[in-house]
Amino acid sequence: MTTADIYKTDPSPVAPHGGIMRRLNVGTGIIAGIVLAVVANVLAKKLADGHTHEPDVRAVFTMFGWAVGFLLGMGAFTGPFRWLVGRDLTHADELFLAGKDQGVGRYFRFTTDHKVVGIQYLVLVMVMLGAGGSMAMLIRTDLISPNSGFLGPQTYNSLVGLHGLTMILATIIMVTGPFGNFVVPLMIGARDMAFPRLNALSFWLLVAMLPILYSAAFLGGIPMGWVGYTPIADQGPPGVDAYMMAILVFAVSTAVAGMNITTTIVTMRARGMTWTRTPIFVYGVLASVVLALPAFPFFMAAELLLFVDRVMGGGFYVPNRGGQPWLYQNLFWLMGHPEVYVILIPAVTALMELTAVFARKPLFSFRIAVLSIIAIVGLSATVWAHHMFASGWAPDLNGPFMLTTEMISIPTGGLFLVILGTIWRGRIWTAFPMMCTYAMLWNFIIGGITGIYLSDVPLDYQLHGSMFVTAHFHYTLMGAGLTGAMGALGYWFPKMTGRMLGNTPAFVSFWLVQIGFNVTFLGMFMVGLQGQPRRVVHYDASFHTGNTISTLGAYCIGIGMLVLLYDVISSWRHGDLAPMNPWGAKTLEWTVPNPIPLENFAVLPVVTEDAYGYGEEPVPESEPEPVPASAGAEADVPGAPA
Amino acid sequence: MGKKLIGPIVTVLLGGAFVTVLGLLLHQSLSPAVAARVTAATPPSATEQHHVYVHLDTYPDSMAGEHGKDGGAEPDWVSYGPGTNINVPAHSLVTITISQYDGGEAITNPWFAKVHGTVGGTETVDGKPVTQIDPEAVGHTWTLHAAPTAQDPLFVSAPLPAVPDDAPIAAGSDYPKPIEVxxxxxxxxxxKYIWxxxxxxxxxxxxxxGGPMSTRGYMSGTFTVS
Amino acid sequence: MSVETTPADRQGRSRSEELKTLTILWAIFTVLGVIFALIVPHHLMGPSASNTMTEVERTFTMFSVASAPVAAVVWALAVYSLMRWRRRGAWKEGDPDGPPLRGHGMTSGIWIFLSSALCLFLLIWGLAALSKVDSAAASGATPLEIDVTGQQWVWTFSYPSQGVESDQLVLPVNRPVVFKVTSDDVIHSFWLPEMGIKVDANPGVTTSTSTVPDRLGLYHVRCAELCGLLHADMETNARVVTSDDFDTWIAGQGGHA
Amino acid sequence: MSTESLVNKEAFAPEEPHDFGERWRVGALLLILADAAFVAALSFSFLYLRALDTQGSFHPGGTGVATLWWPWTVSAVMVLSALAYWTQLRGSFANGVAVSVAGMAVALVLTIVQMYQFPFTVSDNAYSAAVWIITAANVFHLALTVFLGLGIAIRRQRGANRGARDWHVRIVGIWYTWVCVAAFVGTLTISVANGTVGCPLAKDQPDPGARSVPSSSCSSSAR
Structure with missing residues (x-):
């Protein structure tokens, strides 16, 4: 709700122009952040002067000061404070926060409108992917020859970690952020998210996180890769503190966003949108955030324990103080494997959604799709220790974890069935989003099958920690996940920006990225099988061929991504104006005009059938409501003979 | 057509330039190498052309190393000096002399209190040849590893005894009299090797x-045979 | 509504044609996949140097062969659908939709059944391979015990019964060997790529792994867990030698057989 | 893409306060789910380290163990405060909210004092760090609780919770209940770990709070 409708029952007589909150924006946020960071730094110096952990204490205080100050300066705490003193935000305040009549400025404020937040997320994700991609280019450049000496080992190790972390964080939010925020409320026929202020908070927390994360590069780097294994993290320079604080902030953001999206989907679906009529993408987003909600606190706890170790000299991960590095690994992978599906499920369901549209067919076996998602969510909490087969932790449990891990391939196969069944006999329109579905089918089958190799314990003993693993998870997270997100971008771009995504550059980019991708990571499979470990700054000359292939492929991806970037920017600025429903889709988001009004729907829709009625006789109106009843089954839906 | 191409090409070029600049900023700038002094005009043996000498120091701080005035960013860090990148010719006899100014204590892996891979398996400590030193009083080691590339393996490890904590400060210096190894x-x-x-x-x-051990230019360096 | 304007009998004929084409495509992809699976992985992984690696390579090849038809199904369906039903040009309002196929119980059932069966097969195979690998060193001659210590950024190998320590790993051929692996500082991972064994070196804990080297030659020991600045250089040689050469080497190092 | 003049005034159809409160209840429960995972992670860490007792150093002796009556007292105060809160909601205790806020504040102060009273420092060993972090988590919970309770008290004073907004009170009540559960879990974890913390400790460190150690748990700890 953005509207303070409820407040109509209890009007608060506060002046409509009052309040400092109307003057706050990113600028004040940055100023307050820097001020508080400096104050905290001075305070920390006083507190920990000469102490063993002084650099860590100062780093942590400064970062914490920055985060709190930034949010304070953005006005994130205005709502809770006003609540505390019993002066709730008025209707006018809420409308101001929703960005009413503010033009472009609302993208730089603590704006609660879900469409603004969605666009902000989209830009943020592109920035993060750009940063992570640039690091990938540097890494691959270093690996172009066995001992290139382009980057020193210190820089290289840090880059590997920062690339990994940037990409993981970006891919976690790449679908649920932009599309989950922008599209899902429209898709379920809601006026906004359940908790608009928390929505804005989840985004601005991420903005507060980025400087913290990249400050690691200036604080000695991170020596331990994105997984942040201890005890090497205990040993690292203050850059590790940046890693740790960034994750703490990110985990809060995820918890807030996950709770918000879940509540929205559970409680705010339009009248008549029963669970069987809910589009599959909504299920995907729901599954993703529901999975993240209990998973990320484990990561947060892991980093908090590291915080105690590094800042206060605790012994959680230090063996000679009774600590144990396996504890970190358990906590980390309790989050880490669910997180893979947090990334994957929304991307794949976005592709399912658009496959039904571009094949002009109902989703094949909706029930299997839903059951598969549920099964994956359930099973993914039980497979974490397959990342620890080679760690020597509990060898007796290897068998059971092998079982659960291989079982997860059954529901994953169900997802393939749904997409293939939808394509079958469809009227396939191979526009850019649909091509992404095909690319996903190719990539994800490779990623999935190599995943089965890694679930097999004896094979994992050989392949764990090698380039093979790197190639495998890039095939799933990038080949399936990122490709899905690109498909989603192409599909929802007209609704989000009001303009069509340029076709030719998108095609060029698609082929460059997909061919480059397969070249890169097939090369990596090759050197992995030959025996090259992960995360090495130089390598044995016998791995030269595969690495050179990988590097050339990576450049190809880089160029393709830049072409897509150009396409997005230029189309956004002066692409063709998009019609209301360019793809002829039946979900609710296509029933609102471009640009979408503040409260989305003039009249809340009432749903009488699901959104996949392609080629079917429309269900006769049973609802006596005066509302245009449909899940988008408007007169403009094609193939629906009157 | 031409117009349509300009945009993507400019984007790609800008992106490439961005990555290039980033790469140049991060490109490892190796500090100047410690050149080996080539002395022998006559080859030491039939297969070797040169006998070269390298002199290094280990300091308990960074004041005297390559880190610039006042020890650079981390003046308290222990360091090797005068530089950590060493260039020597191929197929030569290398003699390294290290003036060790730093104290120390027990080593975690006593194997590195022994001398490995040197001529005769010995080093001289203040002129006396030894094969190992007291693992309870190790200052540092100088340990050379082969990089994982197709080159001749080279493994040399020489322990440096600790200067006793109560050693008097030498006249005209900030440090006690060094131990020569x-x-x-x-x-x-x-x-290309690392040590x-x-x-x-x-x-x-x-x-x-952590710290100096995990940062380039303090307690580790490169060893290039050319 | 019907978008398939074809009469029922023609539809029946076209269905069998569809199946025929699909099967041919599937067969082609499967054969290509199997050929790939039989040649490429083994070639890349190189000749195995231990019984463990032999098992690893066999499992890898087996899994690749088993998954070839699965991947082939997906790709055949994707390629066929694209060839057969691709729309020429963009979609326009009023274009006919595809058939309202909302599911097919039989197809779904077969799909789920087959994938479950395949999964079960892989699981059984994996468990069998695991027990084989685990019991490898338990059989045969008395195993040679070697203590492996990882530290930043070197490996040291200690032969406690022989009283020898070295930076290089020397193994007698055809004798079971048990590695007791630990670390002095952070986590390393002890990996013998040509012998298919790997276990993490954890500080404060000893983990173990075992194998039987069965091929003379010069191999590698690598660290497979990012362990700091010089992680990439943390590798050394592993030599597999004859029993006599091993004794000679031990003696040369000042140890006793 | 300005939204100027796009707002449809008719769009602001009134929403039922009940629906609104229901939504908040779902959200609060979800946040509590995430927090529960967090508490579970801390508890798991503690017991896992206790079970492994790496190198016999989980608690090698030499420093004391946390006295148990302290966290149990804090938990009891918290439960009583929550009861006071809920009884006011039922209408049978006029100043329940005020009493509950005071009670939670007392619990907060007690916990902070407890952290200063520990017979060890956080950096002694894994045991001390684990006790410290569990207590610190309780401090965090209590601080939030006091904030929420204070808000409800102030709002009652100003009459802001009447009528349509009475769901605020109920949702804060859910949080009250949850922090009690969380405190209980934390205290139980410390108790379990204390009770099995190892024989040498129990011998040379007689502590009124530490329960006598059954011999079976001695032999199970690998010393």
Whole structure:
């Protein structure tokens, strides 16, 4: 709700122009952040002067000061404070926060409108992917020859970690952020998210996180890769503190966003949108955030324990103080494997959604799709220790974890069935989003099958920690996940920006990225099988061929991504104006005009059938409501003979 | 057509330039190498052309190393000096002399209190040849590893005894009188190697391998045979 | 509504044609996949140097062969659908939709059944391979015990019964060997790529792994867990030698057989 | 893409306060789910380290163990405060909210004092760090609780919770209940770990709070 409708029952007589909150924006946020960071730094110096952990204490205080100050300066705490003193935000305040009549400025404020937040997320994700991609280019450049000496080992190790972390964080939010925020409320026929202020908070927390994360590069780097294994993290320079604080902030953001999206989907679906009529993408987003909600606190706890170790000299991960590095690994992978599906499920369901549209067919076996998602969510909490087969932790449990891990391939196969069944006999329109579905089918089958190799314990003993693993998870997270997100971008771009995504550059980019991708990571499979470990700054000359292939492929991806970037920017600025429903889709988001009004729907829709009625006789109106009843089954839906 | 191409090409060029600039900023700028002094005009043996000498120091701080005035960013860090990148010719006899100014204590892996890979398996400590030193009083080690590339393997490890804590400060210096450690080994074909100290002497909270041990230019360096 | 304007009998004929084409495509992809699976992985992984690696390579090849038809199904369906039903040009309002196929119980059932069966097969195979690998060193001659210590950034190998320590790993051929692996500082991972064994070196804990080297030659020991600055250089040689040469080497190092 | 003049005034159809409160209840429960995972992670860490007792150093002796009556007292105060809160909601205790806020504040102060009273420092060993972090988590919970309770008290004073907004009170009540559960879990974890913390400790460190150690748990700890 953005509207303070409820407040109509209890009007608060506060002046409509009052309040400092109307003057706050990113600028004040940055100023307050820097001020508080400096104050905290001075305070920390006083507190920990000469102490063993002084650099860590100062780093942590400064970062914490920055985060709190930034949010304070953005006005994130205005709502809770006003609540505390019993002066709730008025209707006018809420409308101001929703960005009413503010033009472009609302993208730089603590704006609660879900469409603004969605666009902000989209830009943020592109920035993060750009940063992570640039690091990938540097890494691959270093690996172009066995001992290139382009980057020193210190820089290289840090880059590997920062690339990994940037990409993981970006891919976690790449679908649920932009599309989950922008599209899902429209898709379920809601006026906004359940908790608009928390929505804005989840985004601005991420903005507060980025400087913290990249400050690691200036604080000695991170020596331990994105997984942040201890005890090497205990040993690292203050850059590790940046890693740790960034994750703490990110985990809060995820918890807030996950709770918000879940509540929205559970409680705010339009009248008549029963669970069987809910589009599959909504299920995907729901599954993703529901999975993240209990998973990320484990990561947060892991980093908090590291915080105690590094800042206060605790012994959680230090063996000679009774600590144990396996504890970190358990906590980390309790989050880490669910997180893979947090990334994957929304991307794949976005592709399912658009496959039904571009094949002009109902989703094949909706029930299997839903059951598969549920099964994956359930099973993914039980497979974490397959990342620890080679760690020597509990060898007796290897068998059971092998079982659960291989079982997860059954529901994953169900997802393939749904997409293939939808394509079958469809009227396939191979526009850019649909091509992404095909690319996903190719990539994800490779990623999935190599995943089965890694679930097999004896094979994992050989392949764990090698380039093979790197190639495998890039095939799933990038080949399936990122490709899905690109498909989603192409599909929802007209609704989000009001303009069509340029076709030719998108095609060029698609082929460059997909061919480059397969070249890169097939090369990596090759050197992995030959025996090259992960995360090495130089390598044995016998791995030269595969690495050179990988590097050339990576450049190809880089160029393709830049072409897509150009396409997005230029189309956004002066692409063709998009019609209301360019793809002829039946979900609710296509029933609102471009640009979408503040409260989305003039009249809340009432749903009488699901959104996949392609080629079917429309269900006769049973609802006596005066509302245009449909899940988008408007007169403009094609193939629906009157 | 031309117009349509300009946009993507400019984007790609800008992106490429961005990555290039980033790469140049991060490109490892190796500090100047310690050149080996080539002395012998007559080859030491039939297969070797040169006998070269390298002199290094180990300091308990960064004041005297390559880190610039006042020890650079981390004046308290222990360091090798005068530089950490060493260039020597291929197929030569290399003699390294290290003036060790720093104290120390027990080493975690006593194997590195022994001398490995030198001529005769010995080093001289203040003129006396030894094969190992007291593992309870190790200052540092100078340990050379082969990089994982197709080049001749080279493994040399020489322990440096600790200067006693109660040693008097030498006249005209900030440090006590150093312990001189000398050892020789033969290089093979050309290659790039790395060396480091295997005695945990860094700062850092855990295992003392942080700080100078994990940062280029303090307790580790490159060894190039050309 | 019907978008398939074809009469029922023609539809029946076209269905069998569809199946025929699909099967041919599937067969082609499967054969290509199997050929790939039989040649490429083994070639890349190189000749195995231990019984463990032999098992690893066999499992890898087996899994690749088993998954070839699965991947082939997906790709055949994707390629066929694209060839057969691709729309020429963009979609316009009023274009006919595809058939309202909302599911097919039989197809779904077969799909789920087959994938479950395949999964079960892989699981059984994996468990069998695991027990084989685990019991490898338990059989045969008395195993040679070697203590492996990882530290930043070197490996040291100690032969406690022989009283020898070295930076290089020397193994007698055809004798079971048990590695007791630990670390002095952070986590390393002890990996013998040509012998198919790997276990993490954890500080404060000893983990173990075992194998039987069965091929003379010069191999590698690598660290497979990012362990700091010089992680990439943390590798050394592993030599597999004859029993006599091993004794000679031990003696040369000042040890006793 | 300005939204100027796009707002449809008719769009602001009134929403039922009940629906609104229901939504908040779902959200609060979800946040509590995430927090529960967090508490579970801390508890798991503690017991896992206790079970492994790496190198016999989980608690090698030499420093004391946390006295148990302290966290149990804090938990009891918290439960009583929550009861006071809920009884006011039922209408049978006029100043329940005020009493509950005071009670939670007392619990907060007690916990902070407890952290200063520990017979060890956080950096002694894994045991001390684990006790410290569990207590610190309780401090965090209590601080939030006091904030929420204070808000409800102030709002009652100003009459802001009447009528349509009475769901605020109920949702804060859910949080009250949850922090009690969380405190109980934390205290139980410390108790379990204390009770099995190892024989040498129990011998040389007689502590009124530490329960006598059954011999079976001695032999199970690998010393």
């Amino acid at each position: 000398t050892f020789s080994f033969h290089t093979k074909g050309p290659g 480091n100290c295997e005695f945990p002497c860094g700062d850092g909270y855990y295992a003392k391998f």
